[in-house]
Amino acid sequence: MSERTVQRLFSRSFAAKKLLQNQKRNCFTDVSQKSMSGVRLIAEAVADRTDIADISQSDTKLKTIDDLPGPRGYPVVGTAPEYFRKANRGQMHEVQRRFHRKYGSMFKEKLGPVTNVSIADPDIVEELVRKEGKYPLRPPYESWVLYRKFRNQKYAGVMSSVGPEWHKMRQSTAKHTLRPKTVAEYTGILNGVSDLFVNRLRFLRNNEGSVAQLSSELSKWALECGTGIILEKNVGCLENEIEPRIADFIEAVGNMFLTGHELMVFPEVHKKLNTKPWRVHVQAWDTIFSVATELIENRITEIQNSLQSGELEKETTTGVLRHLISHTKLNIDEIYVNATELLLGGVDTSSNALGFAMYLLAKNPNAQERLHQEVDTVCNGNPCTSENLQNMPYLKAVLKESLRMYPIIPINARVMQEDTVLNGHVIPKNTCVLLNGYTMGYNEKYFPEPEQFRPERWLRSSENERHPFAMLPFGFGSRMCAGRRIAEQQIFTTLIKTIQSFWMESDGDVETTVRTVITPKHREIPIQFIDR
Numbered sequence: 100m101s102e103r104t105v106q107r108l109f110s111r112s113f114a115a116k117k118l119l120q121n122q123k124r125n126c127f128t129d130v131s132q133k134s135m136s137g138v139r140l141i142a143e144a145v146a147d148r149t150d151i152a153d154i155s156q157s158d159t160k161l162k163t164i165d166d167l168p169g170p171r172g173y174p175v176v177g178t179a180p181e182y183f184r185k186a187n188r189g190q191m192h193e194v195q196r197r198f199h200r201k202y203g204s205m206f207k208e209k210l211g212p213v214t215n216v217s218i219a220d221p222d223i224v225e226e227l228v229r230k231e232g233k234y235p236l237r238p239p240y241e242s243w244v245l246y247r248k249f250r251n252q253k254y255a256g257v258m259s260s261v262g263p264e265w266h267k268m269r270q271s272t273a274k275h276t277l278r279p280k281t282v283a284e285y286t287g288i289l290n291g292v293s294d295l296f297v298n299r300l301r302f303l304r305n306n307e308g309s310v311a312q313l314s315s316e317l318s319k320w321a322l323e324c325g326t327g328i329i330l331e332k333n334v335g336c337l338e339n340e341i342e343p344r345i346a347d348f349i350e351a352v353g354n355m356f357l358t359g360h361e362l363m364v365f366p367e368v369h370k371k372l373n374t375k376p377w378r379v380h381v382q383a384w385d386t387i388f389s390v391a392t393e394l395i396e397n398r399i400t401e402i403q404n405s406l407q408s409g410e411l412e413k414e415t416t417t418g419v420l421r422h423l424i425s426h427t428k429l430n431i432d433e434i435y436v437n438a439t440e441l442l443l444g445g446v447d448t449s450s451n452a453l454g455f456a457m458y459l460l461a462k463n464p465n466a467q468e469r470l471h472q473e474v475d476t477v478c479n480g481n482p483c484t485s486e487n488l489q490n491m492p493y494l495k496a497v498l499k500e501s502l503r504m505y506p507i508i509p510i511n512a513r514v515m516q517e518d519t520v521l522n523g524h525v526i527p528k529n530t531c532v533l534l535n536g537y538t539m540g541y542n543e544k545y546f547p548e549p550e551q552f553r554p555e556r557w558l559r560s561s562e563n564e565r566h567p568f569a570m571l572p573f574g575f576g577s578r579m580c581a582g583r584r585i586a587e588q589q590i591f592t593t594l595i596k597t598i599q600s601f602w603m604e605s606d607g608d609v610e611t612t613v614r615t616v617i618t619p620k621h622r623e624i625p626i627q628f629i630d631r
Contacts, residue, residue: 161520161523161524161525162523162524162525163524163525164207164214164216164524164525164526164527164530166524167205167206167207167216167524168202168203168206168207169198169202169206169207169208169209170198170201170202170206170208172208172209172210175211175212176211176364177208177209177210177211177212177213178208178209178210179210179211179364181194182194182210182364188612189360189612189613189614189620190612190613191360191509191510191613192509192510192535192537192538192611192613192617195217195219195510195533195535195537195538196219196535196537196538196541198217199217199219199535199538204218204219204220204223205217205218205219205220205223205521205522205524210364211364211365212365213364213531214530214531215530215531215532215533216521216526216530216531216532216533217532217533217535218521218522218532218533218534218535219535219538219539219542220522220539221539221545221566221567221568221569222522222566222568223521223522224534224539224568224571225567225568226521226522227513227519227521227532227534228513228568228575228576230519231513231576231577231578232516233266233577234261234262234263234265234266234516235513235576235577235578236261236262236513236514236516237261237511237512237513237514237574237578238261238512238513238514238531239255239258239259239260239261240359240362240363240366240615241362241363241366241367242358242359242362242363242366242369242377242380243259243359243384244259245366245367245370246380246381246384247259249370249381250384250385252436253432254432254433254436255268255436256268256433256436256437256439256440256441257269257271257272257273257437257440257441257581258440258441258444259440266577267429268429268433268437269577269581271423271427271428271429271433271437272419272423272437272441272581273581274426275417275419275422275423275426276419276441276581276582276584276585277581277583277584279584281417282485282584282585282588283485283588285327285328285585285588286483286484286485286588286592288324288327288328288331289324289327289328289588289589289592289593290482290483290592290596291327292320292323292324292327292337292589292593293592293593293595293596293597294596295323295337296316296320296323296337296593296596296597297596297597297600297601298337299316299319299320299337300316300597300601300628301600301628302339303316304627304628307627308601308604308627308628308629309625309626309627309628310626310628312622312623313454313623313624313626314450314451314454314618314619314622314623314624315349315622316337317450317451317453317454317624318349318352318353318446318447318450319336319337319341319349320336320337320450320453320593321445321446321447321448321449321450321453321589322334322336322345322348322349322442322445322446323336323337324445324449324589324593325441325442325445325446325449326394326442327418328418328419328585329418329419329420329438329441329442330394330395330398330418330420330438331398331418331420331421332394332398332401334394336349344390344393345390347386347390348386348387348390348391348443349446350386351382351383351384351386351387351390352383352387352443352446352447353446353447353614354379354380354382354383355380355383355384355387355443356447356614356615356616357614357615358376358377358379358380358383359380359614359615360613360614360615361376362376362377362380387439387443388439391435391438391439391442391443392435392439394442395420395434395435395438395439398420399420399424402420402421402424419438419441420434420438423437423438441581441582444582445582445585445586445589447507447614447615447616447618448507448508448582448586448616449586449589449590451505451507451616451617451618451619452498452501452502452505452507452586452590453589453590453593453594454619454624455501455504455505455609455617455619456497456498456501456590456594457594457597457603457624457626458605458609458624458625458626459497459500459501459504459552460497460598460603461603461604461605461626461627462552462605463552464604466497466552466554467598467602467603469493469554470493470494470497470598471598471602473491473492473493473494474491474494474595474598474599475599477490477491478595478599480599482596483591483592483595483596485588487595488588488591491591491595492558492559493554493558494591494594494595495557495591496554496555496556496557496558497554497594498587498590498591498594499554499557499570500552500553500554500556500557501552502570502572503540503546503549503570503572504540504541504549504552505611505617506536506537506540506570506572506617507572507616507617508536508572508615508616508617509535509536509537509613509617510533510534510535510536510537511533511534511536511571511574512531512532512533512534513531513532513534514529514530514531514532515527515528515529515530515532516528516529534571536570536571536572537617539569539570540569540570542569545565545566545569545570546565546569573586597628599631600628600630600631601628601629601630601631602628602629602630602631603626603627603628603629604626604627604629605625605626605627606625606627607623607625608625609623609624609625
């Protein structure tokens with residue numbers, strides 16, 4: 100390599116580094132023209148090094164984020180108006196899908212002050228997650244961060260923390276929640292909640308078998324499962340009269356997710372102007388922490404009393420809260436915030452996942468009949484056991500197919516922690532990259548006849564080969580949902596009990612909206628539950 104070439108590479112790298120350092124950015128800050136110039140210099144330098152190393156093998160220079168296609172948007176607000184048009188409100192997943200149809204599997208978009216890169220190609224998704232470091236950065240909603248600052252909260256939990264703090268919380272919770280042996284021990288608790296849920300459906304249904312506000316009942320079911328596993332406590336969500344504070348918690352979770360989505364763009368402006376979405380967001384979080392703190396404090400007192408009396412030694416299943424207290428190095432504030440986030444995290448997610456699975460089975464009688472046969476054969480009319488679940492491939496296929504069509508988190512995200520090459524483009528450090536699972540799930544290239552509910556595509560006997568990164572409803576690697584196995588166990592046990600008890604039919608359609616998670620619009624799911 101000549102001295103002149105060395106000087107040229109050094110000067111380019113130095114200039115790029117200086118420009119990038121001068122551009123102060125957080126995980127949601129716009130990529131400026133100056134920083135883009137720096138990135139282009141880096142790309143050229145990398146290409147030059149490649150040419151020097153082996154000019155015969157590479158004569159194509161790396162591209163930059165500037166070279167990506169994408170919607171132009173408006174000054175300052177970018178494409179934000181597109182998402183807030185009346186027809187598109189709550190339809191971010193569909194808007195992104197349309198953009199991908201127009202601009203391809205990878206495009207850039209200026210959304211308010213943020214420049215995002217959206218990808219809907221499993222090869223690029225795999226390339227991204229394979230390059231993640233020790234602390235993959237999934238950006239928390241900025242409104243969550245603002246709330247913590249507003250209330251002077253020192254700690255964040257496993258859902259909202261980042262970096263080393265997140266790793267500490269993750270290690271403390273996942274060792275318990277993701278252990279198959281531990282999750283299997285919760286089957287008895289979950290079967291008990293499933294019985295309560297089915298009895299509740301019988302009580303509420305009308306002469307046609309319909310249940311008014313089924314989504315609300317599913318949320319109660321999800322919280323009852325959560326308190327059973329985390330607190331080892333029944334809080335009466337499925338009783339005829341629910342305690343007002345518990346009802347307030349469930350409503351607050353929904354409001355928090357809804358307003359968190361509304362505050363996705365310009366949250367600081369909302370905070371400064373004290374807009375209604377910001378006020379509702381703060382009130383929702385206040386209620387969540389207030390109720391959760393009360394539940395946790397009461398449970399800790401009960402645990403202490405049981406320890407003194409020796410009754411706790413008789414317990415065979417350790418709840419998550421007891422695990423955090425006894426087997427981790429978390430301080431009491433960290434225990435409270437993690438238990439709270441785990442409680443709220445399962446309400447909207449598990450309830451909607453079960454609701455959509457039930458709806459799809461009701462709309463597809465052949466699939467429902469096949470699941471009936473599997474459940475009847477394996478369980479023989481008895482409550483489900485963890486061993487039973489090992490012999491139910493069609494049940495698992497039903498959930499996978501339901502999550503493909505209605506992924507609870509339709510769009511995941513990562514923030515690049517260093518300049519990263521994706522699909523031949525240098526993506527600058529701090530750029531937010533959106534992983535469009537919803538779009539990939541409806542791409543015929545990866546899932547033939549994507550509009551059809553076909554659980555069979557997930558069976559090993561299926562002739563169709565699926566790309567392993569075309570659908571990641573629970574995430575991947577160290578950032579995989581810490582509650583994944585518990586959520587699956589909840590859904591499996593309750594779906595089995597429902598199938599044993601009812602034949603489901605539906606004469607309506609479900610419209611969806613996004614309030615951080617995909618949710619039935621108007622909170623209605625048209626299902627009739629008919630005794631078998």
